[in-house]
Every structure is written in structure tokens, then in C-alpha cells.
Amino acid sequence: xxxxxxxxxxxxxxxxxxxxxxxxxxxxxxxxxxxxxxxxxxxxxxxxxxxxxxxxxxxxxxxxxxxxxxxxxxxxxxxxxxxxxxxxxxxxxxx
Amino acid sequence: xxxxxxxxxxxxxxxxxxxxxxxxxxxxxxxxxxxxxxxxxxxxxxxxxxxxxxxxxxxxxxxxxxxxxxxxxxxxxxxxxxxxxxxxxxxxxxxxxxxxxxxxxxxxxxxxxxxxxxxxxxxxxxxxxxxxxxxxxxxxxxxxxxxxxxxxxxxxxxxxxxxxxxxxxxxxxxxxxxxxxxxxxxxxxxxxxxxxxxxxxxxxxxxxxxxxxxxxxxxxxxxxxxxxxxxxxxxxxxxxxxxxxxxxxxxx
Numbered sequence: 001x002x003x004x005x006x007x008x009x010x011x012x013x014x015x016x017x018x019x020x021x022x023x024x025x026x027x028x029x030x031x032x033x034x035x036x037x038x039x040x041x042x043x044x045x046x047x048x049x050x051x052x053x054x055x056x057x058x059x060x061x062x063x064x065x066x067x068x069x070x071x072x073x074x075x076x077x078x079x080x081x082x083x084x085x086x087x088x089x090x091x092x093x094x095x
Numbered sequence: 096x097x098x099x100x101x102x103x104x105x106x107x108x109x110x111x112x113x114x115x116x117x118x119x120x121x122x123x124x125x126x127x128x129x130x131x132x133x134x135x136x137x138x139x140x141x142x143x144x145x146x147x148x149x150x151x152x153x154x155x156x157x158x159x160x161x162x163x164x165x166x167x168x169x170x171x172x173x174x175x176x177x178x179x180x181x182x183x184x185x186x187x188x189x190x191x192x193x194x195x196x197x198x199x200x201x202x203x204x205x206x207x208x209x210x211x212x213x214x215x216x217x218x219x220x221x222x223x224x225x226x227x228x229x230x231x232x233x234x235x236x237x238x239x240x241x242x243x244x245x246x247x248x249x250x251x252x253x254x255x256x257x258x259x260x261x262x263x264x265x266x267x268x269x270x271x272x273x274x275x276x277x278x279x280x281x282x283x284x285x286x287x288x289x290x291x292x293x294x295x296x297x298x299x300x301x302x303x304x305x306x307x308x309x310x311x312x313x314x315x316x317x318x319x320x321x322x323x324x325x326x327x328x329x330x331x332x333x334x335x336x337x338x339x340x341x342x343x344x345x346x347x
Binding site: 006027028029030033034037038040041042045 | 129130131132134135138231234235238242
């Protein structure tokens with residue numbers, strides 16, 4: 001089937017309650033209902049999911065790889081933003 | 096026929112339906128129109144074969160002659176298979192596959208729902224699992240029926256042909272011969288005749304949305320429950336049984 005008849009959709013799966021939906025991949029489908037079913041059939045065959053989101057790929061606004069330096073480079077020198085400078089009491093265990 | 100024989104034969108009929116239809120759908124593996132649908136069809140196939148496995152295993156227990164699921168599935172002759180004829184009809188084009196699956200799923204959804212009330216605990220448990228699987232089969236095929244029927248001129252035309260070719264195999268699903276009646280009396284079986292109205296309502300409502308109509312059936316084909324099959328079953332079995340015939344008793 002042609003790309004126009006079955007556009008691309010991005011699939012997000014939530015594995016369990018309390019987790020967030022994670023990008024699983026993409027599928028082609030004619031409309032929202034068929035996209036949901038295709039996502040179910042392609043990406044949840046091994047019990048991966050409790051919930052599915054599908055989004056038209058063309059509706060996703062993405063950053064431009066050309067802007068990589070501008071967008072992300074400035075944070076690399078700000079190591080104090082990582083929460084690694086705190087002493088964690090032993091009682092707290094893993095954070 | 097003893098009650099045990101009735102149950103055994105009843106289980107075989109039900110298991111054969113799922114196995115043969117599952118095998119048919121499996122033929123799409125690697126050949127479906129898109130990767131997504133390839134997986135969708137083979138998922139359905141695996142659901143059906145899973146149901147068949149449970150039913151054959153239980154049938155083997157009920158029979159008590161030491162036959163396991165493999166022997167019942169793979170080492171019988173053509174006339175020993177008791178599936179409804181619709182299960183063995185060729186895949187044809189995608190429209191034929193979808194219509195066949197839609198017809199069967201619209202029947203099996205209420206069938207398994209009723210079977211959940213069976214007096215036989217094992218059958219009721221198999222039904223509870225199968226109900227959820229078939230609910231999805233019905234939803235998936237219904238969506239396709241609507242899109243193909245109300246799609247392009249060509250997809251509509253192919254759906255009309257598929258409906259005309261397959262409607263004559265739907266009557267057999269609702270037949271109650273002596274065995275079914277004995278099974279209903281024993282309390283473990285589904286009164287299939289009582290499901291016909293619901294089936295018709297489901298089919299009609301989806302076909303209406305698809306701008307299609309269920310054709311008049313005229314003469315309904317029948318015979319599968321007695322082991323009288325269309326010419327297609329032998330070809331299915333030659334492929335299905337090859338490994339067990341060539342290497343008897345082999346396992347994975």
C-alpha cells in the first residue's frame with residue numbers, strides 16, 4: 001500500500017502501571033483505529049504493554065540535528081545539575 | 096455413544112475448526128500485504144492453534160487411549176477431521192481471508208461466551224481464555240470489512256465476491272446433529288442454533304457500515320462434521336502432517 005494511503009505512526013507503549021509510555025517503534029496504517037491495532041499486533045506480542053499510544057509521525061515536532069551544539073552542548077559543563085553531590089543516608093537505600 | 100464418546104467427538108470438532116483455520120491463516124506468514132497485517136494474521140493463527148492445542152490435549156485425556164495433542168492434530172486421515180468446511184476454504188485474496196475470518200469470529204465470539212457457562216470445567220476454562228482472543232479477531236476483521244467494503248471500487252468489488260463465495264459455508268456452523276443435541280443435553284455444549292440471530296445481527300451491522308450486504312445463501316454446504324470435506328482439506332493436511340508423517344513422534 002502506498003505511503004499516502006497508509007501514513008507512518010509512532011507507537012508508544014506503557015509496560016506497567018506507574019511507568020510512562022515509551023517509544024517502541026513505528027507502523028504504517030490507514031487511520032487511528034487501524035494504527036492502534038497494528039501497534040498491538042506488532043509491538044505487544046510478548047506481553048510488553050498495558051496501554052498504547054499512537055501518534056501520526058508528521059504531527060511530531062522534532063529538534064533539528066543541525067542545532068545540536070546550540071541546544072545541548074551548553075549543559076555539558078553544568079555538572080552541578082546532576083544530583084551526585086548529596087550524601088545519601090544509608091537508611092534511604094537506593095535512590 | 097457413551098457420554099465420554101460424545102464429549103471426545105465434540106472436542107475434536109471444535110479443535111479441528113481452530114487447527115485448520117489457524118493453519119490456513121498461517122499460510123499468510125511472509126505473504127501478507129504489509130508487515131503489520133502479516134503479524135496480525137499470524138497472531139490470530141497462533142491464538143487459534145493455541146486453542147486447538149488445549150482442546151486436543153483435553154480430548155486425548157477424555158479418550159484415554161494415550162493419544163496426545165500431536166497425534167490427534169497430525170496423525171489422522173482426511174475423513175477423520177471434523178472441522179466445518181469454512182475453515183478449510185482457500186485464503187484467496189485478502190478480501191476472502193478477511194470475510195472468512197469475520198464470519199467465523201462473529202460466530203465464535205458468542206460461542207465461547209456461552210461455553211464459559213459449560214458444566215465441563217475444562218471447557219469453561221478454555222472458553223474464558225478464547226473469548227478474549229476471539230473478541231479481538233472480531234474487532235480486527237470488522238474494521239477491515241468496513242475499510243475494504245467502503246474503500247475503493249476494486250476493494251468493494253472483491254468484498255462482494257468474497258461474500259458470495261463464502262456465505263454458503265456459514266449455515267454449517269449452526270447445525271445441530273444428534274451428537275450436538277446429546278452434548279447439549281449433557282450440559283457441556285453450546286446450543287449453536289440459538290446463536291444464529293446474534294451472528295446475523297453482528298454481520299449485518301458491520302456489512303451495513305461497509306456499504307455491503309449479506310447475499311442470499313441458497314443452498315448451504317455441509318458435511319465437515321461427518322468428515323466429508325471439500326477438495327482443499329487433503330492439500331492442507333499434506334503440508335500440516337508432513338513432519339509427523341516423515342518423522343513419527345518427533346518433537347521440538
